[in-house]
Amino acid sequence: MLLRIFTEPQQGASYDDLLAVAQAADSLGFDAFFRSDHYLAMGDSDGLPGPTDAWVTLAGIARETSRVRLGTLVTSATFRYPGPLAVSVAEVDAMSGGRVELGLGAGWYDAEHSAYGIPFPPLGERFERLEEQLRVITGLWGTPDGEQFSFDGRHYRVADSPALPKPVQRPGPPIIVGGGGPRRTPRLAATFASEFNLAFRSVGDTGAQFDLVREACRSAGRDPVGMTFSAAQVVCCGRDEAEVSRRAAAIGREVDELRTNGLCGTPAEVVAKLATFAEVGTARLYLQVLDLGDLDHLALVAEEVLPACAAL
Numbered sequence: 001m002l003l004r005i006f007t008e009p010q011q012g013a014s015y016d017d018l019l020a021v022a023q024a025a026d027s028l029g030f031d032a033f034f035r036s037d038h039y040l041a042m043g044d045s046d047g048l049p050g051p052t053d054a055w056v057t058l059a060g061i062a063r064e065t066s067r068v069r070l071g072t073l074v075t076s077a078t079f080r081y082p083g084p085l086a087v088s089v090a091e092v093d094a095m096s097g098g099r100v101e102l103g104l105g106a107g108w109y110d111a112e113h114s115a116y117g118i119p120f121p122p123l124g125e126r127f128e129r130l131e132e133q134l135r136v137i138t139g140l141w142g143t144p145d146g147e148q149f150s151f152d153g154r155h156y157r158v159a160d161s162p163a164l165p166k167p168v169q170r171p172g173p174p175i176i177v178g179g180g181g182p183r184r185t186p187r188l189a190a191t192f193a194s195e196f197n198l199a200f201r202s203v204g205d206t207g208a209q210f211d212l213v214r215e216a217c218r219s220a221g222r223d224p225v226g227m228t229f230s231a232a233q234v235v236c237c238g239r240d241e242a243e244v245s246r247r248a249a250a251i252g253r254e255v256d257e258l259r260t261n262g263l264c265g266t267p268a269e270v271v272a273k274l275a276t277f278a279e280v281g282t283a284r285l286y287l288q289v290l291d292l293g294d295l296d297h298l299a300l301v302a303e304e305v306l307p308a309c310a311a312l
Helices: 015-028 054-064 084-096 112-114 123-140 182-193 204-219 241-250 256-262 267-279 293-306
Strands: 002-007 032-035 069-072 098-103 151-153 158-159 175-178 195-199 228-237 264-266 284-291
Touching: 002 015, 002 084, 002 175, 015 032, 015 054, 032 054, 032 098, 054 069, 054 084, 054 256, 084 098, 084 123, 084 158, 123 151, 123 158, 123 175, 123 182, 151 284, 158 195, 182 204, 195 204, 195 284, 204 228, 204 267, 228 241, 228 256, 228 267, 228 293, 241 256, 241 264, 256 264, 264 267
Parallel strands: 002 032, 002 284, 032 069, 069 098, 098 175, 175 195, 195 228, 228 264, 228 284
Antiparallel strands: 151 158
16 A cells, blocks of 8 residues: 555645655655645634645645655646646646646535635536546547647537647546545546545445446446555554644544544554555555644654555
8 A cells, every 4th residue: 555645735834834744755755745725724724824726836846856746636627727727737747757646626615716716616517517627638638749639518618729738647647536426426537537536434435435436437348457546534643642642632633533533543553544444445545644844743654654554
C-alpha cells in the first residue's frame, strides 16, 4: 500500500505552510502530496490567511519538489471551464516533470460558491457538467499532435481546438474520480478514471463501494484489475497515548472518535487499521493531515508506519 499526504488548506494555511508539508512528504518517502480544492473554510475555522487556489499552489510546489506526485482531491467541475483546466493541469504536469494527477468531482459545497460568485447548479446538472468536462479534458489531452479536437455537448462546446499544450504524461495525467454514489459515480470512474477514491468511510463501506466500481468496469467492458482503488482517512498518530491525545486535541477531535472514524493511535495501531483497508483492495491511502505545522507527525508516520506498508 502506498501512503499519500492529503491537506485541507481552506481551513487555514498559507502557500509557505503547504510548501513545507509538500517538501517534507517529498523527502520522507511518501508517494504523493495532495490538497483539497475549496475556497471557504468549514466548521469553526476562520480560514486565515484565506483560501489558496489549488492549481496555482501546485504549480509553485511542482518547482520546489523533485519526486513526490502532486494532485487534487478534488477539483470541482463548477470552478473552471474544461478547456482552461486542461491547459492548467498540462502546464503543471510539465512544470513537475510529469508528476501530476487530476481529481475531478461535481462539487458539493454551496456556501463557497455563494462566497465567491460561482454558479452552483442543481445536482443533476453538476453531474452532467462533470461528465462533459471529463470528455473534453481527456479528449484534448488524447488528440494526436497536429490534429484538432471538437466537442458539442449540452453545457460545453469546443470547436477546432489545437488541443495544446500536451501534458508530459501521455495520453494525459491520471484522473481520479471518487464518491459514494451507487450509479453515476461508478459509471464515470469506469469510463474515465485510472483511480477510484472513497474518503472518510468505514472499511466495510469502502469495500462495498469498490465492488460497485468493479461491476461498473465490467459493464463498460473494462477489466477492473486496471483500476487503482484508494481511500482517504484522517491520521492522528503518536508514540504513546499522551502524544496521540495531544495531536487529537490540536485538531479539535476526540481520540475515541478518531479511533473509530480514522487512523488513530500508536504506529502499530495505525498499521493494523491500514491492513483492514488493504484487505478490501485499497492500494493507496490518503492520510488527511489537519495540523500542517506538526511536521514531526509526518516524520513519525514515515519512520514507523510507512515501512510496514510495503507488505500490505
